[in-house]
Every structure is written in structure tokens, then in C-alpha cells.
Amino acid sequence: MDGNAAADRFLAIADRRMIDNAIAELRSSFVDAESEVVCADGSIGVIGVKSKKMTSMPIDRISKALTFSYMVFHEWTIIESPYDKDRITSSITDLLNGRINPTFMIEAKVVEANVGTNAKSIEVEIGMMVEENGFSASLTAPDLHIFLIVSATRTAIGYSGVLDYPGPMDPFRVANANPENELNRAELKFREAVDFFDIDIMKWHTAIDVGAAPGGWTAALSRMMCRVVAVDSAVLDYDNLYARKTLVLYSGNSDDLEKYKGKRGIDLVDFSGITKPLSAYLEEYDVVHLKANMGSPTKNFDDYLLQLKDVDAVVIDSNMDPEKNAEMAVRLSGTMKRNGALLMAIKLMDNDVQKHMDDAKAALSGSFGGIRVKKLHYNRMELSLMAVKA
């Protein structure tokens, strides 16, 4: 029988490029943790962890406490052979047999190209075989999530109960998911960050969104009735911002705004013709787009922006290096309320993840407290950082 779960064995999932950081973090967070790489390829690293200390914490709390492992679940078994549907089915059946009539969902990930099948086919094939053994699949609210990580030489089987399953459905695919009702994938990433960091954005009245184009984060904020100053030299997808009234303040060449000229609900104003402070425009408009990059030669835009006061949140997703994003956050901290929130992407320009994270934290530490960093499911070559204005 393959079923041989030990309560002190877990599988942790990290981005392949951050696997060393994830292992170091597991060892420092749980002093008794022994870990080894189960398998890894271009995008994913699977770490087997043995730790008695981890058994005293619910799985969702373990996941929350870790920066680099974006999922942790119980290890059921590791089958040391190429993809073998009969052994996998029998092992999952053993797992389910020990429980009172649970519904299950299988989430598969194929690691390495030469497995000869794909994740979707595995989910369907194994799911049907397990159903033939008398168990019911549920694709919406399963009692048990079963994770299959299939490499060319082994299959790791893990599971998580409904109460401590912290992730989205399709956890291995979301990073590449196409949004259905959102403006773009960035909006999904923003929502995951808001959930993960327990941010009550219903309380936000005004926010500054730097690196806003094409507008996913601005749209997410606007949906929650938060007024937004969006900063980016690129145009936003103004038609899909959930704003009744949008003001675009631009300077110089405005060819890329041509199609919005005369459109209802969108006012385009040359920056040289403005008559009011930004706070006054924010009373009138749901979204004000300053069409310039922060720190760009049109310095007047920065000065104009920095006059704002009592902003509830600053969110930064600009694709600059983390130190530059942190510098912008510090400059903008003067516009924020005490205890206002900072949500910032840490884009990883190279593999020196720890250094980028440490540098960004050090730059922020004079103006912000409560800094937390997490690799979210929707983050690709980046981490998400949350902090509170000191």
C-alpha cells in the first residue's frame, strides 16, 4: 500500500527561483524542520518537509507565516515511479477510506516536460477512477483537496482539508489564468493581496495607484468606491475602470488619448490648464489619471501629486526595481494618513531575491511599520509587500 502519511510530513510549494529562500525560511521558522527538494522545474519547486513543530499549527497559519512558500499541505505519500494511474488511484483511495464519506477535488501539476500527459488529463483520469471506487468529486466545495505533483520519475500526493485549505481552486494554474470579469490579471493579483493581508479596502476613501496602466488595480479600487489618483505615463483602459467620471491630466503629446476625446464621462485636460488642487478634482471625479511617470522630467506632476493629504492608501505596481518603488513609497508617505496602507510589488530583476526584499524593507523602514512580504499565487517574478504608515 502506498498510503503512509505521517502527521509531521508536509509539502511546501515555492517558485522555483525562490526555492533556496523557501528552504532557508522553513528551517529558520521551524527549528526542527528537515527539508529536501522533491521536484522542481522552470516555474515550481516542491519541498518535502518533516517537522513536529509544524503539526501544532493549522496549515493555513503555516502558509500565512511563510513568505516564500505560497502553499503548504500535508504529504500523503511519494510514489517512486513514472506516472502510474493505478498506484495513484489506489493511494488516493486509501486516503479517502480513512475519512467519513468525503467529497474530493484533484489538483494536478506536471513538473518536467517528459511525463507524457498533462495536468488536466490527469485530474480527469484519476478523478474518474477514484469515483469508480465509490467517492464523489466536488469541483466547487470539496471536503478534501488532493494535490498530485507528477514528475518524470515520481508522483508526490498531498492533501488539505476544507477547513485549512488556504488557496484558490486551480492553485497551480492561477498565475497564468485569464481574467473573466476583471480588467486584467493584475486586478486578480490585487484582490489576492487584499485578501491575504486582510485589508479592509471598504474603509478606503482615496488611494494613489502608481504604475497604474492599464488599470487593473485602479478598477479594483474604484469598484470598492475608493477614489483613485492613478499615476502612469501610459493610457488606462478608461472604459473599464468602474468610474462614472474620469479626469485625465496630460502634458505634451496626447495622440494615444485621441479615441477618448469627447467621450462621455472622460474629461481630458492639459496639465498647463488646471485650475484646482488635486483634492478638489478628487471630489468631482472617481479616477484622476496623472498621465506621467513619477520622477519623470515633468516634475510638476510630482509636486502636484505630493500636495495631497490624508490619503488612505498608496499602491505601487510599477515595473521598476524594488529599491526605486520603495523610494517612491517613501516620497508618497507624506500624503498618507497615519496607519494608511502601502501595498507594493517587489519585482525581481534577478535571482537575488533576499537582497531585493531586504533593500526594499530597509528603505521603507523609516516611514512604514508592520512590513509583511508574501509570494502570492498570482505573483510571477515578484513578491507582494504590505506595510502601514508609521
Ligand SMILES: C[S@@+](CC[C@H](N)C(=O)[O-])C[C@H]1O[C@@H](n2cnc3c(N)ncnc32)[C@H](O)[C@@H]1O
Ligand atoms: C505591471 S504594469 C502595472 C499594471 C497595473 N497595476 C494594472 O493593474 O493594470 C507596470 C506599469 O508601471 C509603469 N511605470 C513604470 N515606472 C513608473 C513610474 N516611475 N511612475 C509611474 N508609473 C511607472 C509602466 O508604465 C507600466 O504601465
